[in-house]
Amino acid sequence: MALARATESSPADEAWEILRGLLAAGRRRFLVAASELDLHPAQAGALLHLEPATPMPMHELATVLGCDNSNVTGIVDRLEARGLVTRRPYAQDRRVKHVVLSPAGVELRDRVRAHMADAPEAIRRLSEADQCLLRDVLRRAVEGDQAPAG
Amino acid sequence: MALARATESSPADEAWEILRGLLAAGRRRFLVAASELDLHPAQAGALLHLEPATPMPMHELATVLGCDNSNVTGIVDRLEARGLVTRRPYAQDRRVKHVVLSPAGVELRDRVRAHMADAPEAIRRLSEADQCLLRDVLRRAVEGDQAPAG
DNA sequence: AAAAAACCTTGAGGTTGTCAACTATCGATT
DNA sequence: AATCGATAGTTGACAACCTCAAGGTTTTTT
Numbered sequence: 506m507a508l509a510r511a512t513e514s515s516p517a518d519e520a521w522e523i524l525r526g527l528l529a530a531g532r533r534r535f536l537v538a539a540s541e542l543d544l545h546p547a548q549a550g551a552l553l554h555l556e557p558a559t560p561m562p563m564h565e566l567a568t569v570l571g572c573d574n575s576n577v578t579g580i581v582d583r584l585e586a587r588g589l590v591t592r593r594p595y596a597q598d599r600r601v602k603h604v605v606l607s608p609a610g611v612e613l614r615d616r617v618r619a620h621m622a623d624a625p626e627a628i629r630r631l632s633e634a635d636q637c638l639l640r641d642v643l644r645r646a647v648e649g650d651q652a653p654a655g
Numbered sequence: 656m657a658l659a660r661a662t663e664s665s666p667a668d669e670a671w672e673i674l675r676g677l678l679a680a681g682r683r684r685f686l687v688a689a690s691e692l693d694l695h696p697a698q699a700g701a702l703l704h705l706e707p708a709t710p711m712p713m714h715e716l717a718t719v720l721g722c723d724n725s726n727v728t729g730i731v732d733r734l735e736a737r738g739l740v741t742r743r744p745y746a747q748d749r750r751v752k753h754v755v756l757s758p759a760g761v762e763l764r765d766r767v768r769a770h771m772a773d774a775p776e777a778i779r780r781l782s783e784a785d786q787c788l789l790r791d792v793l794r795r796a797v798e799g800d801q802a803p804a805g
Numbered sequence: 806a807a808a809a810a811a812c813c814t815t816g817a818g819g820t821t822g823t824c825a826a827c828t829a830t831c832g833a834t835t
Numbered sequence: 836a837a838t839c840g841a842t843a844g845t846t847g848a849c850a851a852c853c854t855c856a857a858g859g860t861t862t863t864t865t
Contacts, residue, residue: 514772515774515779515786516783516786516787516789516790517774517778517779517781517786517789517790518772518773518774519790520774520778520786520789520790520793521772521773521774521775521778522772523790523793523794523796523797524674524677524681524778524793525681525771526797527674527793527797528677528678528681528682529703529704529719531674531675531678532678532682532721533719533721536721536722537721540822540823545822545850545851545852546821546822546852547851547852547853548851553679554679562812563812563813564811564812564813569679569683571682571683571686571687572686572852572853572854573853573854573855574812574813574814575813575814575815575816575853575854575855576852576853576854577813578813578814578815579851579852579853580851580852583851598811598812598861598862599812599860599861599862600811600812600813600860600861600862601811601812601813601861602812602813621675622668622671622672623668623671624665624667624668624670624671625671627796627797628667628670628671628796629665629667630796631667631792631795631796633666635792635795635796636665636666636667636670637666638788638792639666639667639670639789639792639793639796640666640667640669640670640673642781642785642788642789642792643670643673643674643789644673645781645785646673646777646778646780646781646785646789647673647676647777690854695819695820695821695853696820696821696853697820697821697822698820712843712844713843713844714842714843714844722821722822722823723822723823723824724843724844724845725822725823725824725844725845725846725847726821726822726823727844728844728845728846729820729821729822730820730821733820748830748831748842748843749829749830749831749843750829750830750831750842750843750844751830751842751843751844752843752844
């Protein structure tokens with residue numbers, strides 16, 4: 506049945522199918538970037554999700570990484586051992602520990618981001634008009650994401 | 656002003672920046688799908704890259720997965736132990752072993768794909784016109800991918 | 806106050822990932 | 836045809852990842 510409805514799939518699903526290909530390519534680039542910066546994928550992923558000056562609770566990191574809480578303990582352990590992040594107690598809820606990027610962590614995070622910044626070939630070879638079209642549609646897609654969901 | 660060069664980045668890069676957000680979300684969905692089907696992420700990834708009726712050399716699997724050859728050995732070991740793939744000698748080059756999906760492997764691969772098939776919220780809530788716009792631009796992006804690059 | 810839930814950590818056990826070394830095979834050179 | 840260098844896959848060692856179950860601390864609910 507998954508296959509029968511291929512012909513009647515929505516344009517959204519058809520767009521998503523193509524996007525999944527770009528995602529796999531993006532994943533490969535991410536692995537290369539992490540490896541070149543001597544980071545394991547999970548560590549690089551954690552860094553990418555941290556904003557300088559925006560402490561994040563451990564369990565929230567677990568959520569965005571899609572893994573167990575106990576997993577984050579080890580990942581943060583190693584990042585902390587390398588001086589890339591620090592754990593900070595959270596006075597308002599003493600069960601919680603916040604993860605904060607250190608200066609070195611910010612710098613390394615930016616380097617990971619830089620590795621990922623260039624758009625892949627497929628997108629770059631689009632006409633300027635198409636690139637703008639794509640960017641604008643994507644902006645509309647993620648536009649309402651901030652407020653409503655929360 | 657987070658990035659000085661933000662103002663002069665191309666629309667392609669700006670589109671890609673938004674896409675990276677979808678990449679992280681897609682990754683999470685992939686992890687959930689794999690977990691629900693009792694597959695480890697790497698195993699599910701391998702299945703997704705295999706086409707029924709299209710044998711793939713081990714080293715090619717390593718390339719698309721972005722990992723070492725020696726890594727693929729273990730992943731295929733476990734997939735084979737579960738009867739999802741088989742190793743097949745390749746007469747034309749006897750160093751090579753081909754990985755082939757078994758019927759059970761095809762079925763499980765399709766189930767992973769089904770889990771990933773639905774477009775994420777952000778895309779689905781676009782207007783029908785925008786969905787088509789997005790799909791068509793993406794088609795143009797990946798269009799020339801077959802022949803030129805290789 | 807007691808019970809239930811949330812947050813983080815620990816430990817066990819299997820999987821992933823990298824590296825270096827090894828065997829077998831292929832391709833090109835001599 | 837014999838050899839040298841490169842390629843394909845495997846193995847072993849070792850660190851990291853990941854899930855689960857269990858436990859301690861703190862918060863929230865009853």
